[in-house]
Amino acid sequence: MKKASMTRRLFLLSTGAAATGLIVGCSTAAAKGRGYSAIAGAFEPNSFIQITPDNKVIFYLPSSEMGQGILDGLTTLIAEELRVQPTAIDVRHASLHEDYKNPEMGMQATGGSNATRAQFLPLRQAAADTAAAIRNAAAKQLDQPLDKIVLVDGQVMVEGKFYGFGDFVAVAALMPVPENSPLRSPKQFDQIGRQRPRLDALSKSTGTAEFGIDAEVENLYRAVVVRSPVLGATLQGFDASAALKRSGVVDVVKIKSGVAVVAQSYWQARQAAAVLELNWEKTELGSWSSDSIYNKFNETLNDSSQKGLECCDEGEGDKLLDQSATVVAADYYAPYLAHATMEPLNCTVEVNGDSCAIYLGTQNVQASAGAAVYYGDFDADKVKVHPAFLGGGFGRRGLGDDVAEAVLIAQKTGRNIQLVWSREDDMSNDFYRPAALVRMQAGVSEQGLIETWAVRRVGPNIMGYMLDEWVDALAPDYLNKGFVDWLSKLGRPIFNRFIADPSAGDGIYSDYDTPNKAVRHVTQDPGLRTGFWRSVGHSSNAFFKESFIDELAQSAGIDELDFRLANMKNNPRLTEATQLVAAKAGWGKTLPEGHFHGLATHSSFGSAVAQIAEISIKGTQIIVHKVTAAIHCGMVVNPGIVRDQVEGGIIYGLTAALHGEITLVDGVIQQSNFHNYPMLRMADAPEVEVHIVESQEHPEGVGEPGLPPLAPAVANAVFKASGQRLRDLPLRLS
Amino acid sequence: MITFQLNNSAVHVDIDPDTPLLWVVRDHFKLKGSKFGCGMGLCGACTMHVNGEAVRTCTLPISAVQGAAITSIEGLGTPDNLHPLQQAWVEYSVPQCGYCQSGQLMSASALLAKNPNPSDDDIEMAMNGNICRCGTYSKIKSAIKSGAEAMRTQGSLVEIFDPVITDKEASS
Ligand code: FES
Ligand code: FES
Numbered sequence: 001m002k003k004a005s006m007t008r009r010l011f012l013l014s015t016g017a018a019a020t021g022l023i024v025g026c027s028t029a030a031a032k033g034r035g036y037s038a039i040a041g042a043f044e045p046n047s048f049i050q051i052t053p054d055n056k057v058i059f060y061l062p063s064s065e066m067g068q069g070i071l072d073g074l075t076t077l078i079a080e081e082l083r084v085q086p087t088a089i090d091v092r093h094a095s096l097h098e099d100y101k102n103p104e105m106g107m108q109a110t111g112g113s114n115a116t117r118a119q120f121l122p123l124r125q126a127a128a129d130t131a132a133a134i135r136n137a138a139a140k141q142l143d144q145p146l147d148k149i150v151l152v153d154g155q156v157m158v159e160g161k162f163y164g165f166g167d168f169v170a171v172a173a174l175m176p177v178p179e180n181s182p183l184r185s186p187k188q189f190d191q192i193g194r195q196r197p198r199l200d201a202l203s204k205s206t207g208t209a210e211f212g213i214d215a216e217v218e219n220l221y222r223a224v225v226v227r228s229p230v231l232g233a234t235l236q237g238f239d240a241s242a243a244l245k246r247s248g249v250v251d252v253v254k255i256k257s258g259v260a261v262v263a264q265s266y267w268q269a270r271q272a273a274a275v276l277e278l279n280w281e282k283t284e285l286g287s288w289s290s291d292s293i294y295n296k297f298n299e300t301l302n303d304s305s306q307k308g309l310e311c312c313d314e315g316e317g318d319k320l321l322d323q324s325a326t327v328v329a330a331d332y333y334a335p336y337l338a339h340a341t342m343e344p345l346n347c348t349v350e351v352n353g354d355s356c357a358i359y360l361g362t363q364n365v366q367a368s369a370g371a372a373v374y375y376g377d378f379d380a381d382k383v384k385v386h387p388a389f390l391g392g393g394f395g396r397r398g399l400g401d402d403v404a405e406a407v408l409i410a411q412k413t414g415r416n417i418q419l420v421w422s423r424e425d426d427m428s429n430d431f432y433r434p435a436a437l438v439r440m441q442a443g444v445s446e447q448g449l450i451e452t453w454a455v456r457r458v459g460p461n462i463m464g465y466m467l468d469e470w471v472d473a474l475a476p477d478y479l480n481k482g483f484v485d486w487l488s489k490l491g492r493p494i495f496n497r498f499i500a501d502p503s504a505g506d507g508i509y510s511d512y513d514t515p516n517k518a519v520r521h522v523t524q525d526p527g528l529r530t531g532f533w534r535s536v537g538h539s540s541n542a543f544f545k546e547s548f549i550d551e552l553a554q555s556a557g558i559d560e561l562d563f564r565l566a567n568m569k570n571n572p573r574l575t576e577a578t579q580l581v582a583a584k585a586g587w588g589k590t591l592p593e594g595h596f597h598g599l600a601t602h603s604s605f606g607s608a609v610a611q612i613a614e615i616s617i618k619g620t621q622i623i624v625h626k627v628t629a630a631i632h633c634g635m636v637v638n639p640g641i642v643r644d645q646v647e648g649g650i651i652y653g654l655t656a657a658l659h660g661e662i663t664l665v666d667g668v669i670q671q672s673n674f675h676n677y678p679m680l681r682m683a684d685a686p687e688v689e690v691h692i693v694e695s696q697e698h699p700e701g702v703g704e705p706g707l708p709p710l711a712p713a714v715a716n717a718v719f720k721a722s723g724q725r726l727r728d729l730p731l732r733l734s
Numbered sequence: 735m736i737t738f739q740l741n742n743s744a745v746h747v748d749i750d751p752d753t754p755l756l757w758v759v760r761d762h763f764k765l766k767g768s769k770f771g772c773g774m775g776l777c778g779a780c781t782m783h784v785n786g787e788a789v790r791t792c793t794l795p796i797s798a799v800q801g802a803a804i805t806s807i808e809g810l811g812t813p814d815n816l817h818p819l820q821q822a823w824v825e826y827s828v829p830q831c832g833y834c835q836s837g838q839l840m841s842a843s844a845l846l847a848k849n850p851n852p853s854d855d856d857i858e859m860a861m862n863g864n865i866c867r868c869g870t871y872s873k874i875k876s877a878i879k880s881g882a883e884a885m886r887t888q889g890s891l892v893e894i895f896d897p898v899i900t901d902k903e904a905s906s
Contacts, residue, residue: 067831201828205816205823207807265757342769343831344771420770644870648830651869652869681862681871
């Protein structure tokens with residue numbers, strides 16, 4: 001029996017943001033010492049916490065806050081162990097430092113829904129050690145036995161008398177910082193697991209939260225870039241004479257991705273950009289349109305001489321498929337998708353001689369700094385990143401393409417600039433969720449057990465494109481640039497021909513007990529760049545898998561819930577979530593006239609989620625009334641945020657399921673703004689009810705796992721309502 | 735030269751008359767709470783009040799606001815002095831990434847100024863121009879209802895929507 005050979009490290013690569021350290025080692029983290037600037041008189045036990053003599057507790061947030069609630073979550077961990085109210089902590093975005101690397105990724109990045117899981121123990125330890133240091137200092141300074149020193153609510157209590165933490169920082173700073181101090185037990189928790197308003201709600205409800213686009217520096221000019229209508233084409237020539245005559249325009253410069261117009265205001269730059277004339281060479285992508293891409297995928301799917309790469313081969317693989325009592329086969333398709341973060345990409349750069357400061361919201365502080373080093377030829381220690389809140393991430397922010405453009409413009413013009421992408425720029429220069437066409441086949445026993453599970457998937461990969469961006473940004477700066485560029489281009493051939501991109505198979509075979517599995521992926525890539533999109537491979541694979549499971553249950557004549565439970569005996573988390581959602585939504589109960597339930601269950605990023613969608617149909621319109629969800633994500637830090645993330649994943653997933661489709665004509669993306677790439681709006685948003693499975697296990701992901709089951713839950717309900725099995729996304733009734 | 739009221743102060747600006755109000759407020763007056771999302775009037779991130787009406791300012795040329803009273807999120811309330819809706823937004827933990835929320839609040843507050851007790855349909859109608867990519871719609875709805883109730887019982891606070899004379903100005 002052969003198992004898919006995928007190392008842990010490689011698996012992490014697939015899950016959102018990852019370690020090019022695998023290939024070239026990381027170099028751009030700043031030198032030793034603390035990650036923050038020292039404050040006079042403050043106690044600075046580690047790179048996460050500073051305590052000032054006037055009792056201020058500052059926490060340097062190592063993960064990026066993009067809506068997922070990590071600011072609240074990680075601050076809560078600090079508060080729990082340091083015995084301070086979370087609201088009393090002054091939270092700041094951490095700049096680049098090796099201490100802030102995500103311990104699972106080995107990189108200072110946020111993605112893959114792992115920030116809580118990876119930092120649950122290390123951050124609590126840092127806070128517990130800090131608390132111990134304060135107590136030690138108080139004991140010494142007050143000459144009291146340690147057991148008389150108690151930390152309560154941000155104060156030091158000694159024999160009924162209260163002191164501020166700040167009273168002891170001077171002494172604490174002179175004593176060794178304890179290590180491995182005991183952590184509080186879950187029974188003692190009074191912050192972790194408690195529901196309260198999220199900490200960033202106030203700034204985000206008053207317009208005072210600072211996003212990348214809000215950065216202001218001295219003498220700031222605004223820049224926009226005009227890029228090729230067909231992604232990746234090379235500029236042959238341009239005429240800037242008309243643009244240069246426009247008011248406010250100060251520079252027009254060529255950079256690697258296109259031509260930048262720099263002006264006093266954004267509006268002036270944008271107006272002038274419209275009168276630029278540019279000539280682009282033809283590229284391979286220019287010969288592709290959505291129809292020809294689909295046909296090529298289909299041709300490849302049916303061409304058995306193309307064996308493709310192995311994602312999974314267990315038991316007898318697909319050899320026994322024909323021997324099962326029932327064999328079912330169906331082809332499914334998912335399109336390319338754009339991220340459409342609410343805040344379009346932007347980056348502000350301030351150049352000062354040989355140093356540079358960059359301001360932006362990024363999921364990858366390290367790659368952002370690295371892009372400035374690589375493209376701007378700065379020394380690594382001369383680049384300072386000022387991270388801000390992200391107006392949505394979803395996997396789009398942190399590739400360094402925004403920084404590369406901004407740094408090149410700043411250098412070519414010698415000005416401080418803010419580069420702002422328009423919505424149109426954002427939508428047509430994305431790293432898209434890859435399209436995929438799959439053939440699902442399964443053999444089911446007479447008892448309704450899946451015996452063989454076989455998938456053949458055709459489509460592009462993600463990793464090649466990611467490595468192209470990241471290797472440049474993360475390669476050690478002593479390496480020759482030509483070499484680095486060559487190296488960065490290796491990703492695509494490697495993942496196209498030799499190693500199955502983990503995201504190709506993510507979640508398409510792992511939830512059910514099936515003894516024999518064969519999953520193969522054949523790369524077919526027209527050259528449209530792809531990237532991590534909320535829940536990555538799971539976003540489409542769950543749709544394929546969970547729609548197909550319903551088809552299997554129906555062909556076996558077994559209730560879809562019973563069929564799933566019977567086939568997931570080795571998946572206790574998913575079983576619990578499934579049973580909970582079935583009970584809460586009332587699976588099998590009588591629904592209002594014309595309403596139907598659809599079920600889907602899926603594990604991703606360590607968590608298990610089950611959803612039941614209640615829908616009805618009006619003409620050819622699918623109306624989603626309610627989605628009930630249950631999540632098993634281990635221990636919960638703030639239940640409100642877990643529920644919000646699952647709901648957010650459902651809404652994001654529903655936009656994709658009902659509307660999401662990026663199409664091409666002669667290589668040109670046809671969608672440009674929200675009129676032709678519509679988002680779900682309030683009137684169409686279903687009621688969402690989220691239930692959390694009680695658990696004391698280690699926390700797992702919540703930012704992404706809520707999304708994957710949504711599309712199949714809706715599709716399965718649509719089948720019940722209409723008899724139409726919709727196998728292509730977005731879901732469209734005929 | 736264009737003169738108007740911005741959050742109860744008289745201001746003037748000498749700028750290309752086509753420039754949308756959004757960019758004038760953000761980049762000229764450096765009030766960064768209002769956001770740019772689409773530039774086409776499709777998402778609502780840039781919503782401000784123009785004479786009490788919720789307006790998408792990314793497509794509103796500055797020349798059109800001559801003499802008007804503009805309220806941006808900064809004029810709705812501050813962290814120390816929250817509008818009841820902002821209070822509700824915090825209590826309900828509405829924001830996720832937060833980027834759309836200034837616009838959501840401006841649409842919601844314009845609604846309540848006219849309709850202190852909106853139905854679900856009223857809310858959906860008034861809020862349908864505001865996209866939230868993070869999916870906070872159900873919380874927005876709950877927070878609007880809660881904020882509306884607070885305003886009804888406290889008998890609130892519509893002076894900030896008054897286009898001409900305000901209590902604030904009168905007392906300062
Ligand atoms: S930015 Fe004005 S409506 Fe989108
Ligand atoms: S909170 Fe992120 S777009 Fe609304």
